[in-house]
Each structure stands twice: as structure tokens, then as C-alpha cells.
Amino acid sequence: MNSLYRDHRLHKLLIANTLSSVGTGITMTAVPWLMIQKNGGETILGYITTIMTVIMFVLTPYIGMWIDRFSRKSILLFGEAIGLTITALFVFIGMIGEYQIWHLTILFASGSLYYFLFYPTLFAFNQELFSRKQYKALNGVMEIQGQLATVVSGGMASVMIEKIPFVWILSFDMLTYIAAFLCILLIPYERSVRRESHVSFKEKMLEGYRYMKQRPSLFWFFLASLMPFITVMMTNYLHPIYIADVLKEDGSVYGIQSMVYGLGAALAGFVVPILMKRMSTEATVVLNVGICAFAISMFLLFEQTSIFYILVVLTAFGNAGARVARSSLMMERIPNDKIGRVDSLFRTLGFMIRSLLISVFTGAVSAQHILFPYAVLSVLLVVSTLIVLKFSSFMKKEHNISGTL
Numbered sequence: 001m002n003s004l005y006r007d008h009r010l011h012k013l014l015i016a017n018t019l020s021s022v023g024t025g026i027t028m029t030a031v032p033w034l035m036i037q038k039n040g041g042e043t044i045l046g047y048i049t050t051i052m053t054v055i056m057f058v059l060t061p062y063i064g065m066w067i068d069r070f071s072r073k074s075i076l077l078f079g080e081a082i083g084l085t086i087t088a089l090f091v092f093i094g095m096i097g098e099y100q101i102w103h104l105t106i107l108f109a110s111g112s113l114y115y116f117l118f119y120p121t122l123f124a125f126n127q128e129l130f131s132r133k134q135y136k137a138l139n140g141v142m143e144i145q146g147q148l149a150t151v152v153s154g155g156m157a158s159v160m161i162e163k164i165p166f167v168w169i170l171s172f173d174m175l176t177y178i179a180a181f182l183c184i185l186l187i188p189y190e191r192s193v194r195r196e197s198h199v200s201f202k203e204k205m206l207e208g209y210r211y212m213k214q215r216p217s218l219f220w221f222f223l224a225s226l227m228p229f230i231t232v233m234m235t236n237y238l239h240p241i242y243i244a245d246v247l248k249e250d251g252s253v254y255g256i257q258s259m260v261y262g263l264g265a266a267l268a269g270f271v272v273p274i275l276m277k278r279m280s281t282e283a284t285v286v287l288n289v290g291i292c293a294f295a296i297s298m299f300l301l302f303e304q305t306s307i308f309y310i311l312v313v314l315t316a317f318g319n320a321g322a323r324v325a326r327s328s329l330m331m332e333r334i335p336n337d338k339i340g341r342v343d344s345l346f347r348t349l350g351f352m353i354r355s356l357l358i359s360v361f362t363g364a365v366s367a368q369h370i371l372f373p374y375a376v377l378s379v380l381l382v383v384s385t386l387i388v389l390k391f392s393s394f395m396k397k398e399h400n401i402s403g404t405l
Contacts, residue, residue, distance in 0.1 A: 016183035023176025025153030046362030057351035064344020072125035084177035094167030135331040144269030150262030158255020208341035224387035228292040228319040264316030282392035284325040292318025293381035
């Protein structure tokens, strides 16, 4: 544990991730809010979210294969460079004119693609860079860092959205891309030796599926434990509309909810590694999926701003806690040369679920049925809690069997 905290590679990684998370976080908080202020913006936001989900669904298997095939450090640097280029372009556009809704749409799409590339690559990069005994502490630290960055970006966004021209927000984002690129560049990295297999492209793409097919309990457990994350992705679309139409509040509440979300998730980063020492990792996942299910269900019963913040904290804790425990379990159970494709399998399934949900939710919101999506998410989370509870009892047995193969 102490060796992890003294590791300069971790320090550079945390600085890079914090900078890029704060810069991109402010931008991705501001863009949806600015979009829904424009005529027809709510519907356009729903459509672009649907389109991006479909695009990412199609690309996910390729991303997983690239992560397992190429240098993870190079992929991270490539993502920072592309993010910097696009942001710099829109800073220039903002300097010479006014942003239109199609500008905001492109920024939302590019920001979504940045997250889409960055986080699965970072996950595999961390597994490769650090030792097995450090995984639980590492995932806790990364969760704390990521969510404290969310707190900072949410707090800054609540002040900046309606008081500072958007071009200056993008300018700050551009600077964070530069700093993050330099930090990642300075991380010592030697790519792990991987065996080159002479199998077809199709066979490589299906490797993650074949690996999980042999471990059904692990598959269903990981899939159900992904539901809190899918829920949070849906609330990124739903919460701005809920705040404006149900709570009748302004942009400052939207910024503050991002900040309190970060506090709840950062708390999970502290608490969950301790829980995993006192109970099994599987039981920790069950507990946190249940917390998330309870919080989302309560959105249907209360419509006060103060209670909204409390429920956001609980949702954040449940999602982040499930993610820390789930990530640790995946790092421990999945070989590094397969982690990209196995992770991409679950991301692909996640995108399928998100595509279906966002298409249904966009129609419901257009018809002014704001609470219907929360009811759907509540049911899905309750079912997911029952699934992880059921399959957690088979996890150890399946792991022991696979370990003897």
C-alpha cells in the first residue's frame, strides 16, 4: 500500500487524470445545459446522445482489440492530442463568432468519444502498470481522484456556466489537455510482452465473448454490476431536465449536483477498499448496487431540491462503490492480454442497453413524462441487485474451477 502511494508513476497519472477530468468535466457539464436553453435543445440532446451511444456501440469491440494490441500509453497520448486539437478549433470559432447549437452538438460528441477512449485504456494501462496486490487500493485512489475532480469541475461549472463566456471555459479545457499530455508522456512505461496469435480478425474480436462464455456466473455478475454505471449515464441526460422541469431550478443547481455527486463517489473511494477487507469483494458489489437501487427509487417519491442532493450522493456512492469493487475483481480475474476485449464485451452490452433506454427516455421526456425514466431505472436496478446477490454465491466456486483448468 505504502509503495503504491510513493510510486511516481501513480503521481503523474493522478495529475494527468485530474487535469483532464476537471477541464473536460466543466465543458461536458456546460454543454448539455447550454443546449437545453436553446429552442428544441432538449430533443436534440436526446437524439445526439442516442446517436453517440450507437456509434460507441459499433466501435467498442475495435477499441478493446486495439487496447490489447497496441501500447496503452500511446493510445492515451493520442486521445489527449485529439481532444486538444478539437477544443483549440472551437476556441478559435468562439473568438470570431457565436456558438450555434450544432457547435455544441459537435463538442458533446467529441467529449463523449474522449471519455469512451480514455477510460477503458486507462483501466488496462493501470492493470499493466501496477502489481496485483495493489489493485484494490489503486482502484480506490483512482475513484477518489476522479470524483474529487468531479467536485472541482462541478463547483467551477456552477459558477462559470452563467457568468463566464463559454469560449473561456473551452480555453481552460484546452490548457488541461496540454498539461495532461505532458504528464502521461513522462510516465515510464515498458509494454508487456504479448504472444502474437495467428488467428483471424473475427476470432480476435470474439475472444472476450469466448472467455466469458466459459464463466457464466462471472458474466452475469459483471453484467448486472454494470447497471449502476448505466443508470448514472442515463441521469446525465435526465437530471438537467428534472432540475429545470420538476424542481424548477436554474443552472447553479445543475452545477452543484455534479459537485455533490463527486463528494458521494469520493467517499466511496475511501470506504469501499476498507469494506473489501472486511467482507468479500462480491458482497461489496451487492451492497453498492442495492444502495444505488434504493436512491433511484426515491426520486419517484420526493421532489425537493435538498432531498435531490441527498439522493444524488447515495447514487454516486452506490455507483462508485460498485465500480471500485467490480474493477478490482476484473483486474484479479481477467488476464491482462484479454482485459481490453473482455471489458469491451461488457461496454458493448452496456451501450446496447443505453441505446434502448435513451430512445425510450427521449420519447417520454418529449411527452412530458419526466418521472417515467426514473421508474424504469428503479426496476432495472432492483433486478440487478437480485442478480448479483444470486450469482455472488457461485463466484468463488467458479473461480476455483477455472483456476485448475
